[in-house]
Amino acid sequence: MEIIIERLQEKDAAELFKFESENRSYFEKSVPNRGDEYYNIENFKIKHKELLEEQEKQESYFYLIKDQSSSIIGRINVVDIDRTKNIGHVGYRVGEIHTGKGIANKALKLLLTNISSENINKLHAKTTSINIASQKVLERNGFTRVITDDEEFVMNDQTYRFVHFVWSRT
Incomplete structure (x- = not known):
């Protein structure tokens, strides 16, 4: 499947809310819950506007992963950008019906190409x-596993740890 990534825009709010709502239970199986307030449309619109302001200030970049018909099938973001060190944090999510198709891998490759002009080096x-699956996506795109947290957390009655990775421009 061919995909594109596009920067988040104001016009994306309604479709993005639908995407997040439809995939909520799927996402909450593997990532911490965002809380019920996130799924209230009025709160979502406020959060959407805040993300656009953050992007305008170049503190973060928010991308939508889209298919050939321009439908949202995922998200990929660079957040908490430290311009003094040219470092950011990447995260992504792909809708349930699109998993297992290499979408996250392709989106991360596109993101790494896009940020080359943003002076982000790590x-x-x-x-x-x-x-x-997410660990494999990171490793396939040149990320190196650096540490697994000693501290555990409970999500959905299961105990987990976070695994950390880093990528550097060579």
């Missing part, structure tokens, strides 16, 4: 210890 990422 990216950090983390995933849960059970999310082997």
Whole structure:
């Protein structure tokens, strides 16, 4: 499947809310819950506007992963950008019906190409210890596993740890 990534825009709010709502239970199986307030449309619109402001200030970059018909099938972001060190943190999520198709891998490759003009030289990422697919996506794109947290956390009645990765421009 061919995909593109596009920077988040104001016009994306309604479709993005639908995507997040439809995939909520799927996402919450592998990442911490965002809380019920996130799924209230009025709160979502406020958060969307805040993300656009953060992007405008170049503190973060928010991308939508889209298929050939321009439908949202995932998200990939660079957040908490430290311009003094040219470092950011990457995260991504792909809708349930699109998993297992290499979408996250392709999106991360596109992101790494896109940020080459943004002077970001290092990216950090983390995933849960059970999310082997995400760990493989990171490793395939040149990220190196650096540490697994000693501290455990409970999510969905299961105990997990975070696994941390880093990517550096060579």
